[in-house]
Amino acid sequence: MSPLPVTAGHHRIASGASLDALAELSLEKLMEIDVFSVSKSSEPWRKAAAAIHVLTGDDILRSGVTSLPDALRLIPGVTVAQINAHTWAVTARGFNSTLADKLEVLMDGRSLYTPLFSGVYWQKHNVPLTDIERIEVIRGPGAALWGANAVNGVINIVTKSANDTIGHSLTATMANTGDSTTSVRGGYALENGAVRGYVRTDKVDDYRERTGVVADDSYRSSRAGFRADFNIVGESTLALWGETYRDRVDRVGGRDEEQANDFLMARYAVAEQGRERYEISAFIEKSEYDIPGLFTEQRETFETEARGYFYPGERHVLVVGGGYQVTRDDIDSPNLNSLGFVPAEATDETLDIYIQDTYDLIAERLKLTAGVKAERNDYSGLEVQPSLRMAWTPDSDTTWWAAVSRAVRIPTRLDEDFVIYAPAPAPAGIAIIRGSDEFDAEELVAWEFGYRKSFSVRSNIDIAVFYNEYDKLRGVDSASFPALISNEGEGHSSGVEVVYNWQPHEQLLAQAAYSYNHIDFEAERGSTDTSIANANRNDPRHQGLLRVSWAISPTWNLDVRYRNVSHLPDLAIDGYDAIDASLQWQASPDLSLGLTGRNLFDGQHAEFAADNRIVEIPRSIQFQATWNF
């Protein structure tokens, strides 16, 4: 048995822990060990043929962050920009904007992006962070398995099984800026499983614009939800989720915006000997987004998926699956001097099938993964997205990998049905830009290459290099009137991502990461578009992250992050440095307290610009308490 760092809940056993150490753990601690995640070496993803990074729930708790996008900042290579008190722009490998649409974002397998434009309203998804098991991120295409949005990456948020959240817990945070969160969870063991219920409320006060003017962007939200996990018989499990969410966002010069979201989801999974065999899942979601006087969207979505795992011979793992989604919306846009969607109502269906084979060409040394997804949608018809990946593991400490994939971003209502009207005093209803039925999927062919090496149990490095070729990028054809949203652009991006982890001793973890991203997009020859060239410089070319986590004593932990993000020329956003730090104290077995500072050495800075406004992110000091009872 090789030395393994075994993480059981919050308890890190020394690196080099052997089987002997297992017997020293209490039953409660043993019940927390994920035998599969630790069994494939403690960090199995280090042998994967993709640029993957996994952030554990413990990582999140140690950092003191309170929102999901803030937690994503801890993941090297993810670009996170906070726009104002409630809106975030998140992407990987370029294309950042409030409408960023090239990531697949999942929570427990449920797509979080809105079918309206394939982007994520991040504030809608701040579940209690203490219930998050881990966040897995793939930079680069994952379309062969994860669908038509996984162009530049996949973010998969996994919440804890209800079996692991038995007991009651209350977490409250309060910051000097007036921001606060409260979450309460009740977890109960049932005859064949467990259930937890939770409530979370968030309050963020107004930020300020660069000019010093109050940004009028305060935000209130509340959610209540549950997750139940049942062991049906043997290794088959049934999981149920549900949540209801409401928020209210202050809006400059108008009545508050409001969003509502309710969903129910179920998944039945069967495993044998700890290996997945098949699973089926379904969810139904109903949402409403109201910007008074401008836009009211009502949406209902139903999705179902089935997936099977087959293990022919000793060396193949075959995953076969298919899914169906139908989404129906009704968008009312009363202001004919602003924007709208025509037609106002739409029902869109998507059907997909996929297959992936992982073949151990040479056992434990050379692994080949080939996959393809065929997806039929109501906008661009049939889309085929293949990928080929290879990982070579010459020894257990070294992995070389390479991949080539094709991925597409399928069109949405925003591409085909969107209309911008001439502003007053023009007569109402004169379209100046509108979507077009001719809009095709945006296309990507990605070439990737990576290297991982563990120098010892104490240090390792992870390097990924990519070259992306894009075609049919969205732009505006202004040769006609009204101008048409159409496929006008092409270009490429390339970059390098490096992560170095160092654990000089058991109590100290250090991580250094750097990402370089060069983007070169332009309108196709003959195009009249002027917008695409401006998308070249909305993403930082350089991003650096340094993180040190120090377990000062069994009850005290200090976590310090420094990040450097280079400037965004097209948005006139300067580069910035930010230092965040969090001190956590386990005051008693049932009470933990924390003090977290954001932007410690910087009064405020802007990270992005939207709607011709630049709002600055303030420094804050936050107190947090978690009580288990």
Add this chain to the structure above:
Amino acid sequence: MLGVLVVLLLAGQPAHSEDMVIGVKAAFLYNFTKFIQWPAVSFDADSDSLNLCVTADLQDANVVRQVVRGKSTQNRAIDFYYVTDRRALAQCHLWYVSKEAAQRNPDWFDEARQYPLVVVGEGDRFIDENGMIGLMIVDGRIRFAVNERRASTSSIHISSKLLSLAQRVVR
């Protein structure tokens, strides 16, 4: 879908994975011994060892041996036995039988019933058929079910603490 991202990318099992599963199970076996009261007839003297027996494939048995090696419980040293003959069960206090071994040797359970022997096996249904404690994996975590009725028939007392952690208890 849980963990599917990692699972799919890594599909195919590295060599040590099974060791970890049986290793954690072995730690459960060791922990069980702390919460079980055997009848007085089970031990001749206060200094007698507690005999932990395993019927499984040799590799798994060796992992269990490693985990419990040198350990003691309730002021008794633990002795490990790899059992291949059902008559040897007479000497055992706790017997772990793998799923395969249980299927191959159904008649061993008749033998086991003659002694105050804690029978631990695999799966939720194990306690409905022959066993007293069934181990199972739920969501990557080891869980267990207890048949308290069968235990007390054999004059074995299982503490309420252990019962409270069980996924399911037959009383």
